[in-house]
Amino acid sequence: MKNKENLTGAQIVGWIIWWFVTVILVLTLIAGMIFKPTSWIVNIVLVILGGLYLAQQIIVFFGLKRLHQNNGYVWPIVMMIIGILGSLLYIIPGIWALIINNNRQKEAKNK
Structure with a gap:
């Protein structure tokens, strides 16, 4: 992970949300x-939902680390999709990073 001084606001907010969702998942598991x-049906549904949220957290972990990689749009869009399909809060760092990356691309073209 980058040094804390090099993190953007979008990444900091993303990490706060990531930890919040992770704590909620752990508390739900406990x-x-x-x-x-x-009911065995309820157990199966809970295992499936838990697995999906675990996969979401893993994807978001790598997404936050690569949010501004090459000032691209891929990881911010992935964050927004995960926000729509999973935890809505992930839309915030996704949109924020998209704005930052778009501005950086425009600045690079103008140089």
Whole structure:
């Protein structure tokens, strides 16, 4: 990960959201262990949803590290898609990074 001084505002907000969602997932997992559902269908649904959110967190982890890679649009768009499909809060750093990367590309063209 980059030094904290080199992180953009979009990345800082993204990491705050990432930790928030991760803590919620862990607390939900602990609550699920304490209050076990009796239905096997509920157990299967919870395992599937937990796996999807774990995959989301892994993708977002790498997305936040590469958010401004080559001032491209790929990772900000990935963040916005994950925000739409998963945790809505990820839309914020996605849009913010898209604006930053777009401005950097315009500045690079003008030089």
